[in-house]
Amino acid sequence: MTYERIVEIVKKTTAQLGITEYELYYDASSNMGCETFQQEIDSFTSGASCTMQMRVVKDGKMGVATTELVSEEEIEALIARAVENATVTENDDKPLLYAGGAEYRQVPECPENNATSAELKAFALDGARILYGTDERMSDGTACAAEVWNSEEHILNSNGLNLSRKGSGCVTYLMAALDNSTEKQMDYKIFRTAFDEIDREAEAKEIAKAAAAKFGAGSVKTGTYDIVIDRQSMMQILSTFLPSFYADNVQKGLSALNKSALGTDIASPKVTITDDPFLPGNNLQTAFDGEGVPTYTKNIIENGQLKLFLHNLTTALKDGVESTGNGQRSGAKITTGVFNLLIQPGTVSKDELLAMADGGIYVTEMKGFHAGADLTTGDFSIESAGFMIEGGKVGRAVKSFTVAGNFFTLLKDIVELDNNLDTKGHAYRRIMCPDVLVRGMAVAGE
Amino acid sequence: MLDKRLLEDVLARTMSTGADFAEIFVDYTRNNSINMIGGRVDSITDSTVSGVGIRAFLGLRSVSASTTDLTREGLMLCADNVAGAISESKAEVKIHLTSRIFPNINPVKIVPDTEFKSVKIDLLKRAYFTAKEYDPAIVQVSATLMDVDHQIQIANSEGLFTQDRQIRTRMPVSAIAERDGQRANGSNSPGRRMGLELFDIFQPEDIGREAAREAMVKLTAAYAPAGKMSVAIENGFGGVIFHEACGHSLEATSVAKGTSQMCGKLGQQIANPKVTAIDDGTIANAWGSIDIDDEGTPSQRNVLIENGILKSYMIDRFNGRRMGMASTGNARRQSYAYEPTSRMTNTMICNGPDKNEDIIASMEYGLYAVKMGGGSVHPMTGAFNFAVEEGYMVRDGKICEAVKGASLIGTGSEILHEIDMVGQNLATGQGMCGSASGSIPTDVGQPLIRVRSITVGGRA
Numbered sequence: 001m002t003y004e005r006i007v008e009i010v011k012k013t014t015a016q017l018g019i020t021e022y023e024l025y026y027d028a029s030s031n032m033g034c035e036t037f038q039q040e041i042d043s044f045t046s047g048a049s050c051t052m053q054m055r056v057v058k059d060g061k062m063g064v065a066t067t068e069l070v071s072e073e074e075i076e077a078l079i080a081r082a083v084e085n086a087t088v089t090e091n092d093d094k095p096l097l098y099a100g101g102a103e104y105r106q107v108p109e110c111p112e113n114n115a116t117s118a119e120l121k122a123f124a125l126d127g128a129r130i131l132y133g134t135d136e137r138m139s140d141g142t143a144c145a146a147e148v149w150n151s152e153e154h155i156l157n158s159n160g161l162n163l164s165r166k167g168s169g170c171v172t173y174l175m176a177a178l179d180n181s182t183e184k185q186m187d188y189k190i191f192r193t194a195f196d197e198i199d200r201e202a203e204a205k206e207i208a209k210a211a212a213a214k215f216g217a218g219s220v221k222t223g224t225y226d227i228v229i230d231r232q233s234m235m236q237i238l239s240t241f242l243p244s245f246y247a248d249n250v251q252k253g254l255s256a257l258n259k260s261a262l263g264t265d266i267a268s269p270k271v272t273i274t275d276d277p278f279l280p281g282n283n284l285q286t287a288f289d290g291e292g293v294p295t296y297t298k299n300i301i302e303n304g305q306l307k308l309f310l311h312n313l314t315t316a317l318k319d320g321v322e323s324t325g326n327g328q329r330s331g332a333k334i335t336t337g338v339f340n341l342l343i344q345p346g347t348v349s350k351d352e353l354l355a356m357a358d359g360g361i362y363v364t365e366m367k368g369f370h371a372g373a374d375l376t377t378g379d380f381s382i383e384s385a386g387f388m389i390e391g392g393k394v395g396r397a398v399k400s401f402t403v404a405g406n407f408f409t410l411l412k413d414i415v416e417l418d419n420n421l422d423t424k425g426h427a428y429r430r431i432m433c434p435d436v437l438v439r440g441m442a443v444a445g446e
Numbered sequence: 447m448l449d450k451r452l453l454e455d456v457l458a459r460t461m462s463t464g465a466d467f468a469e470i471f472v473d474y475t476r477n478n479s480i481n482m483i484g485g486r487v488d489s490i491t492d493s494t495v496s497g498v499g500i501r502a503f504l505g506l507r508s509v510s511a512s513t514t515d516l517t518r519e520g521l522m523l524c525a526d527n528v529a530g531a532i533s534e535s536k537a538e539v540k541i542h543l544t545s546r547i548f549p550n551i552n553p554v555k556i557v558p559d560t561e562f563k564s565v566k567i568d569l570l571k572r573a574y575f576t577a578k579e580y581d582p583a584i585v586q587v588s589a590t591l592m593d594v595d596h597q598i599q600i601a602n603s604e605g606l607f608t609q610d611r612q613i614r615t616r617m618p619v620s621a622i623a624e625r626d627g628q629r630a631n632g633s634n635s636p637g638r639r640m641g642l643e644l645f646d647i648f649q650p651e652d653i654g655r656e657a658a659r660e661a662m663v664k665l666t667a668a669y670a671p672a673g674k675m676s677v678a679i680e681n682g683f684g685g686v687i688f689h690e691a692c693g694h695s696l697e698a699t700s701v702a703k704g705t706s707q708m709c710g711k712l713g714q715q716i717a718n719p720k721v722t723a724i725d726d727g728t729i730a731n732a733w734g735s736i737d738i739d740d741e742g743t744p745s746q747r748n749v750l751i752e753n754g755i756l757k758s759y760m761i762d763r764f765n766g767r768r769m770g771m772a773s774t775g776n777a778r779r780q781s782y783a784y785e786p787t788s789r790m791t792n793t794m795i796c797n798g799p800d801k802n803e804d805i806i807a808s809m810e811y812g813l814y815a816v817k818m819g820g821g822s823v824h825p826m827t828g829a830f831n832f833a834v835e836e837g838y839m840v841r842d843g844k845i846c847e848a849v850k851g852a853s854l855i856g857t858g859s860e861i862l863h864e865i866d867m868v869g870q871n872l873a874t875g876q877g878m879c880g881s882a883s884g885s886i887p888t889d890v891g892q893p894l895i896r897v898r899s900i901t902v903g904g905r906a
Contacts (some may be wrong), residue, residue: 037703040507044531047512047783048524049497064489068514069474069496081492088563090486117531140844141826142704175825177705184705184826222673252483253586253622256629332481332489368831371820372853372903376622376631381853381903383831400829402853402903404672442905 001070003028003154006052009075014056017083021057023097023157025329026050033147033171034121034146036128036141053158053329054079055097056087062095063112064329093333096313098292100160105294107278107285112183113148113168115195120146121262122422123172123195130200135208141177141186146170146195150401167284170195176207180215182236187211207228210364212305217385217397218446226360227441228353228389231422233366234433238273240369241378241407242431243379246326246336247315249375256378256408259319262307267411269304270346274325277339284430286339287336291327295339298324310336346417350435355392357437362387362394363403381444401445405438426436447609448472448498452518454541456500459525461603465532467763471740472498472599473782476559479592482570485578490563491592497782500524500742502532508764510785521740529840543607551626551745552731554613556597556642558593561814566591569617577621577654583665584658586622591615595639600683600742612731614887616876617645619654623661627748630667630850633835634740637876637887640731660817660836663848669894670837670852670904674814676855677897678805683875684765685890687897688723688795690830692716692820696750696758697776698765698788699882700825704727707828711756717862719754720798727791733876734792734888741777741786748774750793754862762788766772780884787883794891798868805867807843813852813902814838814845814874820877828858831903834871853903861900869894 002025003026014022032046053066056079063086067078127144147170154164172195175188187210229237249255257266267273277286277295289295291313299307311319312334314328329339346353354362363386373380381404388395418435453470460468475495481488486630498521501510509532513524558566563702574589596612616637634656636648680722692708700706716722727736727745736745741763750759761769762777767900779786808815814837821832834852838845856864874891 004871039487042507044507044509045511045785046531049514051514064492066493067493067496069494069516070514074494084563085490085492088487088567089490091484091488094485103771119903140703148783186826192857216456217862239660253624254588331477331493332479367824368513368820368822368833368853369823371833374631374851377629379851381851381905383829383832383853383855383903385829400855400857401902402672402831402855402901404669404851404853404905440742442672444903444905446901 006070006075007156009072010079013079019056019058019083021095021097021158023155025053026154027151029149029151030048031147031149032117032120033145034124035205036124036143039125039128039132041124045119052078054082056082057095058083060095061086061089062093062333063089064086064332071154086307093314096317097157097159097312098161100162102105102294104287105278105372107287110166110168112150112166113170115148116311120148127172127174127200131174134204135178135212137178137180139177139179139184141175143175144172146172156290163288163292167428169284172198172202174200174207176211178208178211183215185211185214214397217399220361220398220401220443222444222446224440225443226357226436228357228360228362229438230362230364231354231435233363234343234436235431236366236369237407238341238433239431240340240373241375242341242379243375245310247309247311247319248336251311251315251318253374256376265303265304266284266306266408267304268414270417271301271304271411271414272299272344273301273341273367274299274344275338275341279340287326289327290329291334293323293325295325295326310338313334340430340432342421343434344416345419345421345434347419348416350418350420352388353416353435353437354394356416357389358392360389361398361443380405381409401443404442404444410433410438413440415439447474447597447598448516450543450607452521453607454543456521456525457541457601457603458539458569459522459526460500460502463533464535464537465504465529465601467503469501469602469741470498470601471782474597474830476595476780478559479590480563480566481588481590482574483588485574487567495781497736498524499782500528501785502528503764503767504532506768507532507889512783541603542605543601544605546606546608548608548849551728551737552639552735554641557595557613558615558641559595561642571621571649573617573654576651577619577658578775580655580658581623581662583625584621584661585624586641589617589654590621591617598740602742606742608738610737612639612736613641613826614639615641617650617653619657620785621657621661621802623665628665630661630664632657632664635720637733637874638731639733639735660810663836664850664872667848667850669906670813670849670902671716671906672836672902672904674899674901676809677815677900677902678809678812679815679818679895679897680753681871681873681891683877683890683894685794685875685892686818686832686877688892689790689793689863689890690823690832693793693826694823695825695858696760697790698759698761698769701759702765702768705788706825708756714756715754716756716859717751717754718865720868721751721862721865722796723751724749724796725760725790725793726778727793732874732889734790736791739775739777740779743773743774743775743777745791746775760790762786778883778886780886784884788884789881789886790879790888792874792889792891794872794874795868795893795895797870797872797893800867800869802869802871805869805894805896806840806845808867808896809840809843812840814840814899823858830858831855851904855903856900861897864898864900865895866898867896
C-alpha cells in the first residue's frame with residue numbers, strides 16, 4: 001500500500017470517528033548485510049519493513065498505537081486502539097501536536113544507498129582477506145561484516161505539520177581474533193562512514209595490534225588508581241547515564257539530578273558536552289526531531305556548568321521552557337533522545353595524557369553497563385580490561401578487574417581530556433568522546 | 447497466519463536456485479504494556495509486530511530475508527531475494543506441506559490481549575500503592591504490566607507445517623527510596639509464560655512490597671568492599687551466574703565457529719562435581735518455556751553438565767550442520783526480522799548435596815548476595831560480569847550488614863570449578879536475554895551456592 005493511500009484511509013477513519021486531532025507517523029526502511037567466516041560469506045540477510053504509528057487526542061488525552069501490518073482493516077483497528085488507549089491514560093500531560101510552518105535548517109540530502117548484494121559481498125570478503133593478511137595468528141572469529149540501509153519517514157498531523165525525510169547509511173566492522181596457541185584474544189572496530197572512506201589496510205593492522213597486545217594479560221592489585229578511560233569506554237559511560245539529562249526523568253524523580261542543578265557546576269571546568277544535530281561529515285544531519293520540532297546545536301554542560309535538560313514538547317511545557325528539539329519516537333508516548341552527542345576534546349595529546357597518569361591504568365574495555373550501572377544514583381561498578389601505565393606509557397596488559405564509582409563524581413574528577421575526537425570511525429550510538437583522565441577511582445582486582 | 451498453498455509456493459520459489467533447505471517463519475505478535483508512575487497511568491504501549499522471515503541453506507551458507515509485505519507479490523519478492531543470494535543455478539522443486547500439531551505444554555487461562563485495560567490498571571494500582579505506602583522514604587514507584595501474544599507459523603522444505611501461540615505476562619515494579627540526600631532503588635519483575643492468571647501465583651501487593659523493601663535495605667547500605675573473597679549467591683535470579691559464566695558459551699552460536707571457551711570439551715570435567723545444570727524448555731508455564739522452538743523442533747530437557755562433566759551443547763539446525771549434531775530444540779529469535787540461532791530457555795543449576803545453613807556457616811569472611819541484577823559475557827574468553835542488587839557481609843558464619851554497589855566478575859572456566867557448595871532451595875528468576883537473534887525471555891535458576899573465591903567489584 002502506498003503512503004498516499006494510507007493517508008487517505010487515516011483521514012477517512014478519523015473523520016468517521018469524530019477525531020479532529022491526530023498524527024500519523026510512517027517509516028519504511030530496508031537493509032541488506034553480510035558477514036564472513038573463514039574468509040567466505042557465511043550469512044547474508046536483507047529486510048524490508050513498514051511501521052505506522054497513530055497518535056490521537058480524545059477527551060483531552062493522547063493515545064498511541066503502532067503496527068507493522070499495513071492493510072485498510074488494520075489501519076482502522078489501529079486508530080480505534082489509539083482512541084481506547086487515550087481513554088485510559090491518566091497523566092495530566094497536555095496533548096501536544098506540533099503545528100506546521102516552522103522554519104527548518106537546510107541539511108544536505110541523504111542519497112539513497114544503492115549498493116548491490118554483489119558489491120556488499122565483495123567488500124566483506126576483501127575485508128576478511130585484508131584481516132587474515134595482517135597476522136599469521138588470525139583464527140576463526142576473524143570476520144568482516146557490512147550492512148547498508150535506507151529509510152523514509154513521514155510525520156503528518158491535523159495541526160498542519162507535514163514533514164518527510166530520507167535517510168541512508170552503512171555500517172561495517174572488522175574483527176580480529178588472534179590465537180597464539182595458548183589463548184585467544186580479539187579486538188574490533190565499527191565504522192559508520194562510506195565504505196570507500198575506510199583505510200582498511202591501516203585499520204586492520206591497528207585492530208590486530210590491539211588484539212595481540214592483550215595476550216598474557218595479568219591482574220591488578222585492588223586499590224585506588226588514576227584512570228585514563230579510552231574513548232570507546234567513555235562513550236559507553238556517557239551513553240549509560242545520558243538519560244539523567246532528560247527532563248522527563250528529572251521531573252519524575254528518576255534521575256540523580258534535580259532541577260536545582262541547573263546553572264550549577266556539576267563537572268570539571270574542562271568538560272563541555274554538546275548535542276549537535278548538524279555535525280559536519282555526518283550523513284545523518286537532522287533538521288527536526290520526532291515531534292517535528294526544529295533541532296539546534298546545544299551545550300548540555302558548558303565548562304562544567306549544567307546549562308539545560310533535554311526536552312520534548314510535553315516536558316518543556318511542564319517546566320515553562322521551549323522544547324530543545326530532542327523529542328524522540330518510541331512505542332508509547334514521545335520520549336527524549338540526542339542526535340550527535342560529544343564531549344568536546346581537550347588540548348593535550350594522548351601521550352601527554354598518559355604521562356599525566358603514571359602508575360595508573362589505561363582502561364580500554366568496559367562491559368556490563370546494563371547491569372552494573374544505576375541510573376537513579378549514578379553509581380557504577382564495571383568489569384574492565386586495559387593496560388598499566390608504566391613510565392607514563394602504555395605498559396603490561398591487565399584484565400579481570402572492576403572500576404567502580406559514581407558518574408557525577410567522575411565528571412568532577414576529570415582532570416584532562418586528549419585532543420583527539422574521532423567523529424567518523426568507531427562511533428558508538430552517535431556518541432563521541434576523547435580519552436579522559438580521572439583521578440582516584442576504586443579498582444577491585446587481586 | 448498464512449495459507450498453506452501460498453507457503454508451498456513461496457518455499458518452492460526460495461528453493462528455485464538450488465538451496466538444500468528453505469524455511470518460512472510467519473510472525474504476528476501483539477505487545478501491550480501499561481506503565482503507572484506517580485499513581486496514574488502514564489503511558490501505554492500498544493504495538494503489532496507482523497512479518498515473515500525466509501531462510502535458505504546451501505551447505506554451510508545461510509541466506510535470510512524478511513518483509514512486512516504479506517501479499518503474494520511481497521512474499522515472492524522476499525523469496526527471490528533469498529534464492530538470488532544463495533546460488534545462481536536452477537532447480538525445479540515441489541513442496542508438499544503436512545500439518546503437525548505439537549502438544550501444548552503451556553496452557554493459558556486468561557488471554558491478556560483480550561482483557562479490558564481497566565482490569566490490568568486495577569492490578570497495577572494494587573502493586574503501585576503497596577510499594578508507595580511501604581515507607582515514607584519511598585519517593586517514586588514505577589509499575590508496568592506487560593503482556594505479549596506471539597503467534598508463529600513455521601513451514602519448511604522438509605514438509606513441516608506447524609504453529610504455536612506463546613503468551614507471556616510480566617509485572618516489573620521499581621521503587622526509589624530517598625532520605626538525607628541518599629537514594630536507592632529496588633525492583634521486582636516476576637513473569638510467566640501464561641496469561642493474567644499470573645496474579646493467582648503472585649499477588650500484585652507482594653510484587654510492589656518486595657521492590658520497596660529492597661530499596662529501603664539499600665538506602666542505608668554502605669558500599670561493598672573490593673577484592674577477592676568467598677561469595678554465597680542465593681537462589682532465583684542468582685542463577686544468572688551460570689547463564690553468563692557458562693550458558694552462553696554452550697550455545698552453538700559460538701561453539702560451531704570455534705569461538706567459545708567450551709569448544710571440544712564434551713565429556714570433560716569443566717565444573718566442580720557438585721554442579722549439575724540443565725536447560726529445560728518443557729517446564730509448564732515457565733518464563734522461558736516453548737512448545738516448539740522457532741525452527742519447529744519440539745522443546746527438550748537438555749542436561750548440559752552432569753556432576754561437573756560437560757554433556758551437551760544447545761544447538762539449532764544451521765549450527766548443527768557445522769557441528770555434525772542434531773538440533774536440541776534451542777533455535778530462537780525475537781521476531782521475524784531476526785535470524786534464529788541457538789539460545790537458552792530455562793537454564794539452571796540443580797539442587798546439590800549441601801544444606802543451606804551449612805553454606806553460610808562455612809564462610810569466615812565474604813559476601814552473601816541475595817538478589818542479582820543482569821550481566822554479560824564474552825564467550826570467546828569467558829570473561830563475565832553481573833551485578834549484586836542486594837548483598838550482606840558475612841563474618842564468622844553470620845550474616846551481617848547490608849552492602850550495595852558491587853558487581854562480581856570472573857572467567858567461566860575458572861568459576862565453574864570454584865562453585866564448591868550447592869544447596870537445596872532451587873528457584874528461578876525471569877530475564878530478557880539479549881544476543882545475536884534479539885531479545886528473548888529466559889529463566890535462570892539455582893539453589894543457594896558458594897563460590898570459594900571471586901572478585902567483588904566494590905569500592906570500600
